[in-house]
């Protein structure tokens with residue numbers, strides 16, 4: 001059983017609450033990514049799971065084994081977890097094979113079996129034939145693969161990964177993503193993967209945890225996170241989302257609603273079925289378009305035009321809300337000039353919830369202008 005159950009976990013450092021009432025249930029064999037701004041508590045969560053930090057409150061179970069609570073703290077070596085860090089932590093004086101097989105040696109696994117397990121782990125990460133090299137003679141990507149093989153060789157049921165690709169360049173990261181998928185398929189282990197890279201998290205994970213200020217903001221599939229953010233923080237954080245106030249939200253009872261955005265009627269998605277006078281609307285750049293000529297639209301002034309290759313990003317100001325910037329993409333040949341007046345149409349959006357008066361305090365702080373943006 002490699003299900004992880006975290007209930008009401010809390011942790012403070014010098015009076016600062018770093019983990020605040022964390023509750024998560026991670027299924028056996030699930031691949032879960034943890035995302036959040038810097039300082040939101042991701043590494044601390046992983047360190048408490050690994051047993052490097054005692055907890056101040058709450059409980060951590062692996063299957064039905066209690067690993068952490070205020071009265072019990074199982075040391076890391078008794079938790080049987082695999083851990084992969086961004087700095088690889090390979091022993092420089094050992095060969096690749098010695099690094100990979102170290103835990104088996106300590107566990108007194110017989111020579112023949114040890115060699116066979118080392119070879120198959122190296123083969124799985126594409127490093128067969130590299131066993132006699134030293135870490136210094138490998139590239140960054142190869143070192144990270146050795147770290148994966150070292151973790152894999154002890155057949156852990158749960159693997160904790162803290163930004164394992166952070167030191168690699170963009171091309172290597174993409175190649176390593178495929179290695180992680182293979183690793184997950186092969187080991188069937190439960191994976192908890194901390195990353196700053198949203199694209200990586202969305203591509204790899206079955207579910208994603210978004211953390212902010214030591215709390216879980218949302219825990220769901222990548223698609224739900226993107227399309228149905230639970231609050232303004234998640235909406236802004238994921239995919240550079242934008243959040244705007246809307247009025248007169250009238251749901252149709254089938255998951256859609258009409259609402260007024262900057263005096264324009266828009267059709268959006270929602271989960272409630274009660275009309276509300278005020279709410280927040282989350283949307284992404286690809287949801288905004290130029291309104292067709294003569295059609296009603298949201299008046300905007302172009303403030304910045306940035307070439308991005310396949311398209312151009314247009315950042316606009318809405319005269320009605322001068323503090324806000326809205327962004328959209330447009331084909332390179334059709335980019336308007338800075339200062340041009342535009343009329344915008346919204347193709348899709350998600351009603352987050354009622355007006356900011358009923359949002360939690362952290363969200364209120366971010367919505368004090370009554371208008372928010374991902375920047």
Ligand SMILES: Nc1ncnc2c1ncn2[C@@H]1O[C@H](COP(=O)(O)OP(=O)(O)OP(=O)(O)O)[C@@H](O)[C@H]1O
Nearest residue numbers: 013014018036037038039040041042043044045196
């Ligand atoms: N040993 C420690 N002593 C005191 N404060 C700590 C300690 N470790 C972490 N913190 C604080 O706890 C908070 C959460 O840190 P943590 O490293 O868990 O965040 P994170 O989300 O992993 O950040 P990043 O994305 O920058 O790595 C931060 O404010 C950090 O300064």
